[in-house]
Amino acid sequence: MVAPIEHKQQNDRPRVAWIAGVGASAGLGAALARRFSSEGLTVAVTGRSRDRLAALVDEIRSAGGHAIALAGDVTSESDLAAVARQLAETGTLEAAIFNAAGATRAPTLELTADQFEAAWRVTTFGGFLFARAALQLLLESGHGSLLFTGATASLRGRPPFAAFASAKAGLRSLTQSLAREFGPRNIHVAHVVVDGGIDGERLRTASPQRVAERGADGLLNPADIAHAYWHLHQQGRSAWSQEIDLRPFNEAF
Structure with a gap:
């Protein structure tokens, strides 16, 4: 077993984890924060939601x-730049x-152009903006x-999830591109397929x-999902995972 790499605090500065897409206390974002x-x-x-964030904090x-x-807002370049500065x-x-994700659900002929674009904007475009803001700070730390x-929609599309599936598939491809570009620069990029209901x-x-x-x-x-994310974060770089999938024991796949 390869021991995880231990990173020391730089100049006694706090070690920080940034989690975007945090809502309800009984949700994945909050569990990751805990x-x-x-x-x-x-x-x-x-x-x-400022109120929900304040309650979790x-x-x-x-x-x-x-x-x-x-x-x-993860779709706002200026918002994420301001967060990165803080x-x-x-x-x-x-x-x-x-x-974060835009969970649009509608039969294709009832799906509006605005709905389709909104799903892409939150899930794929937001992922790109977040990655770019975070990578600048991660590269500084080395x-x-x-x-x-x-x-599940990252891997296959089915109705009535045309917008959601295409956006999630785009995000998955983005993570692969980022992993190939920034892995050699000591940044571990990984994608977690959550295959089932949370x-x-x-x-x-x-x-x-x-x-x-x-x-x-x-x-x-x-x-339990959050534990898997922590394990990814702790992986030694001689054996990094780029993608893992998580599902309940009785989930069909």
Whole structure:
């Protein structure tokens, strides 16, 4: 087993993890923030709801961790540039995670051009803008991980998810390009295919019957997903994963 590389804090500056796409407390973005905070990193959380970000930051701080809320829109280049400037003042960026997505769902002939573009803008274009902002800081530190949340739709398209699938597939291709370009510069770029429903607020609100039907461990636990992200971040560079997939034990694939 290759031991993970340990990175020392530069000039005693805090180690920082930046997580974009943070919403509900019972969601993956929040679980990622808790996990990386539990490992001693200062977590900077970005999302559109200032209230939800503030509640999560309070929760992490109450548990003894360090967290800051940096609200912003991942489709706004100026918003992400402003967040990056604040991160540079906060500490040394060690991990950056893109968890945002535009989950548009509609039959193709009912799907509007604006809806299709919006899904691409959040998922693919937002991933590009986030990567560019984060990479500048990661390259300055000389190491780090850049991780992206994918989905079943990253690998195959099916109705009524034409917009979502094409956007997620685009994000996956982007991560492969980034991995090939920045891996040799000591930046670990990885894509996580989340193949199944996440047991979080969104699914429990929208489809409680599905949650009940799946049974115990039939949905992906956000904390378990977050553990896999931490493992990716800790991988020794002699054996980096560019892509992993995660699914419940009883999920068909």
